[in-house]
Amino acid sequence: MSDQVTYDEVEAGTEITPVSYPATRLSLVKYCGASGDFNVIHWNERIAKAVGLPDVIAHGMFTMAQAGRLVTDWAGPQAVVLEFGVRFSAPVVVPDDDIGATITVTGKVEEKLGDNRVALSLTARSGDTKVLTRARAVVRLP
Numbered sequence: 001m002s003d004q005v006t007y008d009e010v011e012a013g014t015e016i017t018p019v020s021y022p023a024t025r026l027s028l029v030k031y032c033g034a035s036g037d038f039n040v041i042h043w044n045e046r047i048a049k050a051v052g053l054p055d056v057i058a059h060g061m062f063t064m065a066q067a068g069r070l071v072t073d074w075a076g077p078q079a080v081v082l083e084f085g086v087r088f089s090a091p092v093v094v095p096d097d098d099i100g101a102t103i104t105v106t107g108k109v110e111e112k113l114g115d116n117r118v119a120l121s122l123t124a125r126s127g128d129t130k131v132l133t134r135a136r137a138v139v140r141l142p
Contacts (some may be wrong), residue, residue: 004076007116007141016074016107016120021066023058023092023126024100031062045096057091063103063131064088067122070105071137078142082117086135092126101126116140 025043032038037059040047048056064086071081094101104125111119122135 004078005074005141007112007118010109010112010118010141012109012111014109016070016109018104018106019070019073020102020104021069022100023062023094023103025056025094025097028056028058028062028094031059035059035061037061053091053093055093055095057093058101058103060088060091063092063124064135066103067105067107067124067132067135068137070107070122071120071139074107075139075141080140081137082140083136083138085137086122086124086132088131089133090126090129090131092131103131105132110136113138116142 028042032042041051041053041057042059043056045056067086068084092101092103105122107120107122109118110121113119117138117140120137123130124132
């Protein structure tokens, strides 16, 4: 990824290079500590399955953070994220640390809004499952 994207160098339709982020049981436990959300479905397989989940699932905000990471890494250090929102469409299932899961985030510049702002559309998948939809960010670029 480049150091800094500028408003003049992007156009509507510009694709953001997809990035895949690992999700492991360890990363979920670390996220529990960072977020203060210690809900056992995010780290205890027995309880996750007892409540009807296929296995431990990632926090929704952990998944959203990966999409935000794509935006900030793409936009560069001088950019400002003005808006960021998503719709969660499915959980990221993290079967174990040997297998883990992968969250792949893609994005595109949907529109140049003026005042150096661009609207981005984002999608995140885990395997063949869309886990984020209607994800959108508005970024002010230099």
